[in-house]
Amino acid sequence: MSQEIMAAPSTTLNKDRLLELYSRMLTIREFEEKAQDLYSRTLIPGLLHSSVGQEAVAVGVCAALRDDDYIASTHRGHGHCIAKGADIGRMFAELFGKAEGYCRGKGGSMHIANQAVGNLGANAIVGGNIPIVTGAALSAKMRATDQVAVSFFGDGALNQGILLESMNMAAIWSLPVIYACENNHYGEYTPMELVTAGDIKQRGTSLGIASEVVDGNDVLEVYRATMEAVDRGRRGGGPTFLIFNTYRYYGHGMSDRDRPYRSRDEEKEWRESRDPLDRFAARLIDAGHMTPSEKDRIHTDVTGLITRGVEFGTRSPFPDPDEVLKHVYAD
Amino acid sequence: MSQEIMAAPSTTLNKDRLLELYSRMLTIREFEEKAQDLYSRTLIPGLLHSSVGQEAVAVGVCAALRDDDYIASTHRGHGHCIAKGADIGRMFAELFGKAEGYCRGKGGSMHIANQAVGNLGANAIVGGNIPIVTGAALSAKMRATDQVAVSFFGDGALNQGILLESMNMAAIWSLPVIYACENNHYGEYTPMELVTAGDIKQRGTSLGIASEVVDGNDVLEVYRATMEAVDRGRRGGGPTFLIFNTYRYYGHGMSDRDRPYRSRDEEKEWRESRDPLDRFAARLIDAGHMTPSEKDRIHTDVTGLITRGVEFGTRSPFPDPDEVLKHVYAD
Amino acid sequence: MSTPTEGREITFAQAINEAMHEEMQRDPSVFVLGEDVAAAGGVYKLTRGLLDAFGPERVRDTPISEAGITGLALGAAMTGMRPIAEIMFGDFLGLVMDQIANQAAKVHYMSGGTFNVPLVIRTTMGAGRRAAAQHSQSLCAWVAHIPGLKVVLPSTPYDAKGLLKTAIRDNNPVIFFEDKMMYQKKGFVPDPSVEYAIPFGKADVKRTGTDITIIATSSMVQVALDAAEELAREGIDAEVIDPQTLTPLDEASLIDSVKKTSRCIVVDEGYQRFGATAEIAAVIGENAFYHLDAPVHRMGAMDVPIPFSPILEDQTIPNPTAVIKAAHTLVGR
């Protein structure tokens, strides 16, 4: 099994990195669980969209990126932020609307940006980040760096016209951009198939863009596919469209409790047979990369990280009221 | 040869209809030539885009439609209006900004609409009519008529996001809409291939839409392909995407005189070997459907029609100044 | 003050739902489309029950394609249907302004009066939900700026129902703004058996008064009424008047009120600069000039992207305290 994990050259990851992938996924899951808990206790205001179930996409994609590569994210964006290297404390601070949050409390859950690691920000307009990330790729190309840029979006964004416009420009200009579609099969309360025509992959191939459907719950598959896309981008080979099949375990947002639009059986099937963390943990253990006690330590570490993050966020002061007028314009 | 013209059952047209196709194409050509002449003499104000060279698309498509079927058109829309049954006099009146024009002089060349024959109007926003026509098809379906709706647009509109949004809805709802792309290989001064990725046809097939590339300078081919699409639409078989390859002989608009973005050789090749009128005339004559004297009579008739149309437009009064405030709102 | 003060109490959301339900029953050409409006009954449950009552042809879940939704609705409106399109958040108007402003608004005029556009676009406005900069705006001024559109801002369940019915029956594109913070607010509305509709272009005096006129829209009507109540205790008698529609705007009633009171505050939840308060203040300033004892005072949302943090967001929306303070300044006591 060990060999299998290491099979493709681009996916060769040593034990440390493999454990890190696991640890990152777990961090996202624990972060989301804690955030939902805090929300239920009205400690987080506004809107909250959990990415539990989708951790492998965020982690697998970002593991293939450098710090200076770009990403931008969505309303369901905590995982992407964490995977790209955000500090948990500053993230909680942002969710609380605190001064030490990534956006000084001005953005909140749907708008976390983190310039230090190329996170151009989460975006609350479905599809809104797609041209922006494509523009970052254009910029990378013009500046002759070998940076790549990743746009995360959901299956719902497949039907926003801006996707066509952006992908077309990326294709004609051979831009180093990766369109990372997280297909969790629902856009809010509407099943994807009901509102999405044709074979999704062809939205890329029809424009001559290398496209692939990937098991988004297998972090190594995500990593492998992304590495290929990153290589293509850095080599000047142009854009890639990756469709990651995955599932969100909870409701669309915190008010979506009953989820009448899908069955409990379907949820159970994803949770029990295809959970990205369970599957990866089992594989790591089988392959001898992780011992049960290492797993325990990771869990303990992550719990500590989350606890300290919440503490940091809690301690952080609210922004000064005057802050409201700051940053409307840059100097 | 006679058989050849009549080959496919859906394209069976008797002599009268065949001559009518020719006559309509000629009417468009003469209309455009006259309009350009009038424009040069500053009798037509504003912007003017000639469809000379593209007549077979307008005529072949509209020949497959009933009066109660819908179309909407573009900035290069005179041909579509005429083919759908507009009166030449009222069209000139509109181009002159006169009260008896189709829009009472308020629309002008880029906005002629003609409700009586289902012409929802020309549109000066590239791609702007695409969702509107798709909505007309939705309406036809909801009202359970068997009307179909045709959106004419240029190759430039292929890169407007609204195309994806509209086609996707047409596909999921199986709407009786025909997307008629007039690929004249340039959007203003930019060659289509430079700004358009992939295989155009796949913008339809990727959404599961029946799609076909058609010789847009062969009026019978246009008619045949459209008849198939119309049949599909009326039968509830959903949308069709037709790409008509064609060429505009003149500049993008009246100010585009030198056309540095394309070669004189290329223009010559289209004009001399692929002219839709010449080709069709030759075929009709070869097949014994049109005698040289019949052809002459058609030319004479069309010239008369255009002359009378210009006279009508010229005689028509300018709108009453008060008209400016009318029709902002419907009652 | 046409709003009833007794009878059946329902929420703003229910009022809107009832208006759609009744109009769909009355007229088979009325239909509803939007994201999650059918099976789920809408994100705010505004369209609840419509799918069961009218079926999936007339209550359509769409893809997340706002421009497409709007354009399709427009095409349907031009060809015999009367669509009600829901744009989930008013902020998303940015995606559909071409279809609204360049297309829907101009079809009737450009076609020389031959095509009508009986189209309603329902959308939201209003901050305060900690939904941050892209889900909190009140962009009514954008559409009010465009000739050919009608713009409606109801402030009570009664008004919402009556104005939405008028919107659905109107032969023009109507943009209908619903303050999302108001959906659960209750108010008296006549029994469904009592048919009523509220005409456009008639301002509604929500409170009569003599000392100062507070012109307020949508969510700000309650803010104005709250302020007026406190002011009354202090002996300042404020008139609160709600234009109900920005287009058509009942300039005469607004001007008359100010002529009577000689002082005016305009409160609206859109950004203040180049917003609805500007138009209304300019109209008053021009037409009640010789009656004004003090400058017209405008209060819109603070001119900043709407921040997430409650301590910041709360400062951006006009509130009763601020209105009271402004009234004191204008009245001079």
Added chain:
Amino acid sequence: MSTPTEGREITFAQAINEAMHEEMQRDPSVFVLGEDVAAAGGVYKLTRGLLDAFGPERVRDTPISEAGITGLALGAAMTGMRPIAEIMFGDFLGLVMDQIANQAAKVHYMSGGTFNVPLVIRTTMGAGRRAAAQHSQSLCAWVAHIPGLKVVLPSTPYDAKGLLKTAIRDNNPVIFFEDKMMYQKKGFVPDPSVEYAIPFGKADVKRTGTDITIIATSSMVQVALDAAEELAREGIDAEVIDPQTLTPLDEASLIDSVKKTSRCIVVDEGYQRFGATAEIAAVIGENAFYHLDAPVHRMGAMDVPIPFSPILEDQTIPNPTAVIKAAHTLVGR
């Protein structure tokens, strides 16, 4: 009146071209993208020569994808470049308002000040070309309503060059409106060797006067100056003042001028209702209230979709005769 009155005469179009050329030379991160801007040098030849000078990487012909163009430019601006995106007609703003208003305008604020957006969007405004309802609008009020954007309306070649240079050097999204009827108008501009830029937020007094203030934007500045000349012959001394930027708006200078003259007309080519004249009139009405001898008079475009027929279109735009008439009414002689 900073505009030179002698020296080198160039057109408004050339001035804009020079500004871009010089800034691209100065700063390699500046680049241009838009429809037909490269090989063809732009529909109005504004970008002529740039492709030859700076090559196809920095002068890019795009597909007809306005939203995409704007979004790509934004992404490039956030990551080290300084794009100038051309949106061929201002009417097409309807297609890009999401990327402008929900994205570009809010990035700096939403990110807590960490990302800058040094982005210029050049587009057109202005009727009179018989281009009909979808190619003639002046939609400046839409963007002026949105915090986070700067909005520039130059009225002379000198101003156009100086303001565009400032726009390109600004670290915020700037929407730059060019009146297409002005492109061929000439004016004095210093030699290219004389470097200058015009700061935002400073109104420019185009003509000093004492009897009435005419605040005019873009195309309407010349209309105001023509009216002022005629008024001078009649003994009415009008001051003509051009805000140059709607955001930031130099309220102080406008107010001071009106305090001096006591009368004010505001002229702008956008639709009058909920347009730029409303904001400016409201600002004057509120802040010069005690100095006004007559109500502030607004003159915007007629509130109708802009018609094609010359006899109709010409009525929709404010003209000197109408300004003169309004001035007579206000001055009372």
